[in-house]
Amino acid sequence: MRDDGAVVNRQAPERLSDHALAAFGAVDVDRPFGLYLHVPFCATRCGYCDFNTYTAGELGSSSSPQSWMEGVRRELDAAASMLAPERPVETVFVGGGTPSLLGGDGLAELLDAVRDSFTLAPGAEVTTESNPESTSPEFFDRLRSAGYTRISLGMQSAATHVLSVLERNHTPGRALDAAREAAAAGFEHLNLDLIYGTPGESDADLAASIDAVLSVPVDHVSAYALIVEDGTAFARKVRRGEVPMPDDDVLAARYEMLDARLSAAGLTWYEVSNWALPQTDSVCRHNEAYWRSDDWWGIGPGAHSHVNGVRFWNQKHPATYSASLAGGALPIAGQEMLTADDVHTEAVMLRLRMRGGLPVSMLDDAERARADVAVAAGLLVVASDAYVLTDRGRLLADGVVRDILD
The missing domain is CATH 3.20.20.70 (Aldolase class I)
Structure with missing residues (x-):
């Protein structure tokens, strides 16, 4: 734990x-x-x-x-x-x-x-x-x-x-x-x-x-x-x-x-x-x-699921997967309860990749300051109260995320 x-x-x-x-x-x-x-x-x-x-x-x-x-x-x-x-x-x-x-x-x-x-x-x-x-x-x-x-x-x-x-x-x-x-x-x-x-x-x-x-x-x-x-x-x-x-x-x-x-x-x-x-x-x-980190259940060998902040994943091999279920057990290989920090990090990583962008309100003051540096560098623009990747920013999306999250 x-x-x-x-x-x-x-x-x-x-x-x-x-x-x-x-x-x-x-x-x-x-x-x-x-x-x-x-x-x-x-x-x-x-x-x-x-x-x-x-x-x-x-x-x-x-x-x-x-x-x-x-x-x-x-x-x-x-x-x-x-x-x-x-x-x-x-x-x-x-x-x-x-x-x-x-x-x-x-x-x-x-x-x-x-x-x-x-x-x-x-x-x-x-x-x-x-x-x-x-x-x-x-x-x-x-x-x-x-x-x-x-x-x-x-x-x-x-x-x-x-x-x-x-x-x-x-x-x-x-x-x-x-x-x-x-x-x-x-x-x-x-x-x-x-x-x-x-x-x-x-x-x-x-x-x-x-x-x-x-x-x-x-x-x-x-x-x-x-x-x-x-x-x-x-x-x-x-x-x-x-x-x-x-x-x-x-x-x-x-x-x-x-x-x-x-x-x-x-x-x-x-x-x-x-x-x-x-x-x-x-x-x-x-x-x-x-x-958007909505809810989904992954069915099948090795499939991953996310339900209300719980992430879990299945046993990988098809034989082990089927045998677990035949025996009355879920085929769970692992599980994790996402913390508030986990949820925030994933939201920044994923929302920023989308055309709708990352809502400004989702960032704290320090993160907004770092995002504004990316705006000045031509990697982000602010549109409809969201940070959106520019064409150049899309080429460097992973780096932009890292810089915002520091």
Whole structure:
């Protein structure tokens, strides 16, 4: 126990602490609530990925989509029993891993499992990530009829040699065809993911990738700088000198190119790495909930949750996860009660990344003084009583946050 009385248990308790349960009981039922469902399966492992995913060879006979689904159903029931039954789910996000490996019927069954335990709010946003290679027109038709409202496709690049460096197993054109198929099935909300700064990528490669994205009916684009994560195959290649570390100056220039081209096409940044058409329903409401520190329950192996200042996370391995639930225990690997300082730090870190900015009222006098230094340096502006990153400030967002929090 910390000296502030908060409980931090990083072992594997079979239940949430009494502190956590008390916090659950004090939840405002009108506070936005979402569900994240983690599908841990992948056909192959991309060299840069450090997500909690497993190929069939890595799992062997220890786990299967069937045992995972049984665990998910049990966790959904447990979550619903611990929260106010009248509290509707406003957003659902199915991520991974590769959710599309479940097929259209499998993802429909997953959404049915959500409905069996929870009530979806009218107009709920329901998103699934998909690998272009495991989709088809029939797949998208099935998702649309099941009640999904939003599709996020992993494209990463239109350059074959860039995909090769990333160890992605799809062809550049397949992501574009998948987007068209999803639109033909009736999906109005489509996202394509890009990764920029991959060693060997040129300015022309990224420009071609952006042009390709804009050639299909997407209303949302997410673009992330390549990060070398410890423990990945890509990190080992960098360490051995087989590929260079991404260059910070190159990453900054590529980001400026992305922002300029997407803005010219009518997509507006609403978070540092995300752009959407101006319609309100084009933004990803589920991700906005993360950045606002709303409540969500993460279902599945390794999934993280946040409910009324309580953060907890699940056991990572699918077999351990399912076995815990089959034995009547929550699959909790750890939990933490956030202090007031924790909540404040996260609010500064996350709100400042959003276009709406960080309300001036959220900072104390010393922090406002440091934020005003960033204003003088051209990194922030004050708009509608909030500190908002300038174009240059977005390139240095992490540093701006550190300076404000000192």
